[in-house]
Amino acid sequence: MTKWVYTFGDGQAEGNSGLKNLLGGKGANLAEMCNLGLPVPPGFTISTEVCTAFYENDRRYPLDLAAQVDAALRHVGTLTGRIFGDASNPLLVSVRSGARASMPGMMDTVLNLGLNDVTVEAMASLASNPRFAWDSYRRFITMYSNVVLDLDHHNFEDILEEFKDSKGFTLDTELSAEDWKQIVGAYKNCVQEKLGRPFPQDPHEQLWGAIGAVFGSWMNARAIKYRELHSIPESWGTAVNVQAMVFGNMGETSATGVAFTRNPSNGAKELYGEFLLNAQGEDVVAGIRTPQDITEAARIAAGSTKPSLEMSLPEAYAELVRIYGLLEKHYRDMQDLEFTVQQGKLWMLQTRNGKRTAKAALRIAVDLANEGLITREEAIQRIDPAALDQLLHPTIDPNATRVVLSTGLPASPGAATGAIVFTSEEAEQAVKEKRKVILVRVETSPEDIHGMHAAEGILTTRGGMTSHAAVVARGMGKPCVSGAGAIRIDMVSGTMTAGGRVLKRGDFITIDGSNGQVLLGEIAMLQPELSGEFGTLMGWADAFRRLRIRTNAETPLDARTAVKFGAEGIGLCRTEHMFFDGDRIIAMREMILADDEKGRRTALDKLLPMQRSDFVELFEIMRGLPVTIRLLDPPLHEFLPHEAREIQEVAEAMGTNAEKLRLRALELKESNPMLGFRGCRLAVAYPEIAEMQARAIFEAAIEAGRKSGAPVTPEIMVPLVMTKAELDLVKARIDAMAKMVGEEQGVELNYSVGTMIELPRAALKAGDIAKSAEFFSFGTNDLTQTTLGISRDDAGSFLGSYKARNILTEDPFVTLDQEGVGELVQLAAERGRRTRPDIKLGLCGEHGGDPASIAFCESVGLDYVSCSPFRVPIARLAAAQAALGKVTKAEG
Known part of the structure; x- marks a missing residue:
């Protein structure tokens, strides 16, 4: 016979804390406390296996369960000296849920079960104050009716309020036994009227009703949502704990x-x-x-x-x-x-x-390790890396009043308050005037980079967790709420409608990127404080991890932030992001729109000193740490002028006709820019672009090395290759420029040239490409798009349905698709190493800051991951946990 029920009490238990999966967390710990000799009211646990069987068999219980429950009730009665359902000496019990993972408040509980019109009189006679018995009975009717009979609490609250009003009682008046007795009668009448049947008097009927309600609550809406948010499998089920009641409402000594x-x-x-x-x-x-x-x-x-x-x-x-x-x-x-x-x-x-909280978790883990209760390895593994976001960003004061206008997706953590602006130009102007603003857009594009950088936070009405706004905001460490679809923006009138209110440009709002709320007005913030325990734990983590942690950065602010958080270099400098500001974008547009090499070189001459000064500053900040610079990789539509004003600006700068430029822009317009004229294709068609960037890199490396005294060895990355031939063409231009600059300045340059693997063909041909590439950096954002055939910017409209139907368990742009994209990464790593055993392998997509993806990178032996600055601590901790997990698995 299968054992379904496990008893505990009087210092003995049939279970222990090791049976958490079978008994649930509550049941296992009740058993463990009994085994430790602690004062625990006796009871029994119906195992999680019954829950599984209950749902597999059309909500029917195993045939032998009832007999085991009856035997357990008798055992509890023996230990307490009471009998369940007895008219003179009744045993009362509580019925509580208890899943293996803590789900506080998600499932149902019933207290004082076993009370009825007879047993309440017995309890009243046994107690020194009969008031206690009738108070317990009215509590039981309220709770049982709500949990089991599905009658809302308010039915009983209304009766209680009416009774107090009729007696002239205040809210704090202590009711007598006779008062509660009258209220119990009214409660029972309410059940009869609402349900057409009396409140159940049979304690065994009550017990099985409560057991069924607890098992049923495993599938209630709030429990399902909680499991979804915390990745708790439905198959785990819940246990039911039936325990002798002890009463805290028996007077002033209780x-x-x-x-x-x-x-x-x-x-x-x-x-x-x-x-x-x-x-x-x-x-x-x-x-x-x-x-x-x-x-x-x-x-x-x-x-x-x-x-x-x-x-x-x-x-x-x-x-x-x-x-x-x-x-x-x-x-x-x-x-x-x-x-x-x-x-x-x-x-x-x-x-x-x-x-x-994350702050408390850090302190507790470090203190427990210092007290000798746990090891440093255990302390590292106790902290959820993702929770560190709480420590790195401002948060809303928990005591502040929140008026919620709308709710979107929590796209980038932290909170920000500021005046509404609707364009990037407004945001930039506001910063010059030292005003804090929130950039509110239907959606953002790469042309909004300068505005996003200027704003305190970003709010969009469209887009998902991996939309442009979300990804860029996370990279900048700025809070973002995306996909707030209930908000309406009217650009003509300069208004935003949300929560029944019309807000205009300049009105203040607050966004909470940790929960997706959009709030009215300015709200007080708490600034992040990195405690000493943070540094201590990060130091411990660094001692155990193997993976190096770099950052994705192209601005001095990002680079300095990343170094402060412990970055060990720059794994991705996206040079196209350096060209969106002011005169730069005009010069960039000149270069793109030029119809011959001479025109392009004229524009590139303007861009060269800008690039060189940028690289000098990055090299100086990193002080000899590796810096990987990706050559220009812009889908051209991101840079092309669209408005007449923009076209006129470029025409004036080039000394040409605006209409001619408009037609040229139309010629360059692409149907699918992501797979269009970008990446190494630009350098193949227009090698002068790669030459300019290479010169800027090498001249900057020499200058920064002389200034800082730390030798600079730049890593130059050629993007979007699909063949070795492409890489060879571009690499030849880079090598030629290195020789030229070296001869001009009388130095011998140290550098390496590699490529970004972001196309399936490049992964498959990695062995061949490695003959020319000294390093691979896996660009998993685009590799995911090209492998799955899913546009990151458009996936929000259907990914939710895919996750709900378990077609995809995770958003593949948040957590790496290990079975598909991951297999390509592993294959490319193996083939690359076979050709070039010392090839350096890194990952620089958004996945570089995701703990599950980092664990995968550790498993395939990559050398480093690169992530946005504010995710560097998360990556450091996740890398240590991945290394420790690997050791644990090997030892096991």
Whole structure:
């Protein structure tokens, strides 16, 4: 016979903490606390396997489950000296959910189960104050009716309010046993009227109704959404925990509370929590009464006049302190505890690893390691790399009032407040006037780079998590909310309509890129603070990781930010991003629109000193660290002038006819620019472009090396190659320029030339390409697009459906598609090494900052990943975890 039910109580349990998958987190930890000899009310756990069987068999239970539940109830009755359903000495139980992953508040609970019109009288006679029994009965009817019978809470709240009003009671009036008895009668009448049947009196019917409701709640809407957000598989199911009731509402020597063994906000080593005298568990979380502080120190710090648990119930408090120390040492982590004090005796109802902020997580991990409870390797693995975003960006003051106008996608973390502007030009002008602005657009394009750089944050009404706005904002470390489709922008009137309000240019809004909210007005911010624990943990991580971490950067600000966060070089400098500002874009457009080599060289002569000065500054900031510079890779439509004013500007600069330029721009317009005239194709057709950039790089390397004293060895990357022949043509121009500059300046240049692998053919022909390439950098943004045949900018309209139907488990532009794109990366790495064993291999797409993708890079032995500056700490930690995971797997 399959064992479905596991008992615990009186210092013994059939389970333990190692059976979390079978018993769920709550059940496993209740069993473990019993085994530790802690005061735990006896009970039993119905395993997660029953939940699985329940849904696989059209919501029917295994045939032998009922007999095992009856036997477990008798066992609990023996331990408590009570009998379930007995008219004179009844056993009351709680019924709670308990999945293997903590899902606080997502599923259902029923307390005081077993009360009916007979057993309530027995409980009243057994208690010193009969009020307690009738209070518990009305609580049970409310909770059971809501959870099991699907009657909304408000039905009972209305009855209670009407009763108090009719008696002239205030909100704080303590009701008598007779008052509660009348209310219970009204509650039962409500059930009869709403459902057409009486409130169930049979305790066994009540129990199976509650068990069914808990299993049913595994598939309620909020639980499904929580699992989706936290990647919890539906197949895990939940356990059901049935436990003898202990009562915190039996008078002033009884209480209920929640505590953490360390402060979950800042990680301080202190007992942290709240309790209520003469209350049951739901009172603490419902907020009906103001909770009291557990410790006297916390009470004094809060300025509260209500007594602490330490003063009110000193013996129970001393026992709680003893248990919290024991549990933290046993579990080797901060614990989240639930407890009840019944007439002076402390009972433990739950322990679990407590949820905490990123700031607290860092401090707790470092402190536990320093206290010897965990190793440094474990400390590193305790921190979610993605959670570090909380530490690196401003956040909204949690005490601030939020008026939500709309909600979009949390595209880039952090928060920002500023005046609304609708164009990049307005944003730039605002910065000159020292005004903070939010750039509000339907969608952004590469031409908005300067405006995005100037703005405090970006809000778009279209686009997904991998849209242009999202990707660029993350790279800049700026908050972004994308896809806020309920917002309407009217460029003519200069207004934005959201949440029933019309806001005009200059009105203030706040965006929260961590949750996607768009808020009205200016809201107070908290600036990021990197604690000493941050540096300590990053140092530990660096000692264990193998992968090097570089950054994607082309501005001095990005480069300095990345170095501050521990970047070990620049893995991708996108030179086309350097040409969107002011005179630069005009010169760039001159070069593109020129109809002969002479015209192009004239424009390139203007661009050369700009490029050279940019590279000098980057080389100086990186002080000898590797810098990979990608040659020009612009889809031409991003640079072509579209408006008459822009065409006129370029015409004047070139001394030519505006109409002629307009026609030339039309000639260059492409149907599919992403696969058009870009990358190495520009250098093949117009080698003078590569020559100018190579000269700028080499002259800058010489100048920066002389200034800083740190030798510069630039890495020049040729983009979008599909054949070795393309690379050879461009590389020949680079080599020739290196020789020319070296002879002009009397130096011997050290440099390397490689390529970006971003086309499937290049991955397949990597062995051949490696004959000429000294390094590969996998451009996984475009490699994903060209492999999957999906446009990153357009994928938002259907990727949600694909994820919902499990066609794709993750957004392939956020987490690398390891089975498809990943296989191409692995194949290219293997073939490249076969040709050139010392070839340097890196990844520089958006995936370079994604922990799951970093783990893949570690598994295939890449040398480095490159990511946006604000993701460098995330990548450092993820790389260490990947290395430790690899070691653990090998040892296992």
